Amino acid sequence: LYASSTSPTGQEIFREAGVTATVSRQGSAFCVYFMDHAPVDWHDLAEHHPFAVDAEYRRRVLREGAYHFPAPTKQGSISFAHSEEDVAQTLAVTRRVVQAMKDEGFFRTAEGRTA
Numbered sequence: 001l002y003a004s005s006t007s008p009t010g011q012e013i014f015r016e017a018g019v020t021a022t023v024s025r026q027g028s029a030f031c032v033y034f035m036d037h038a039p040v041d042w043h044d045l046a047e048h049h050p051f052a053v054d055a056e057y058r059r060r061v062l063r064e065g066a067y068h069f070p071a072p073t074k075q076g077s078i079s080f081a082h083s084e085e086d087v088a089q090t091l092a093v094t095r096r097v098v099q100a101m102k103d104e105g106f107f108r109t110a111e112g113r114t115a
Contacts, residue, residue, distance in 0.1 A: 009023070010023045010030070010032065010091065010094055011023040013091065013094050013095050013098055014032075014098060017095075017098045017099055017102050018102070019034075019098055019101075019102055019107045020034065020035065020036050020107065021033065021034050021035070022035060022036065022037055022038050024038040028077050028078050028079060029075045029076070029077050030075060030076050030077070030078070031073060031074070031075045031076065032054070032057070033045070033049055033054075033073070034049060034050050034053050034054055034057075034107070035048040035049050045073065049072075049073065051072045051073075053101075053106050053107065054072035054073065055070075055071075055072050056101065056106060057097060057098075057101060057106075058070050058071070058072065060097040060100070060101065061090075061093055061094065061097050064093040064096060064097060065089070065093060066089060066090040066093040066094070
């Protein structure tokens with residue numbers, strides 16, 4: 001999730017909410033991993049990434065009106081077809097969804113407590 005000149009990045013949204021997540025980027029592609037690092041391989045992903053939390057996050061983002069591929073660990077992309085308003089809307093949706101999920105106890109801290 002990229003920022004415009006006036007918007008936070010997706011990584012900042014997760015950090016500000018106190019949610020452990022890594023937004024991995026390559027070119028215009030990005031993916032959110034609910035772990036403290038980008039996965040190094042599928043074994044790492046299978047061991048550390050909460051797939052059910054990822055699926056719920058994506059369902060909620062879709063319900064809020066921003067498209068995010070609905071399968072866990074699938075990348076999103078930004079292109080010239082997206083306006084700054086599109087990006088700002090997606091970031092606002094992300095902020096609302098992350099905060100709601102945090103408030104509902106979906107995320108865990110490193111100590112295993114609900115964030």
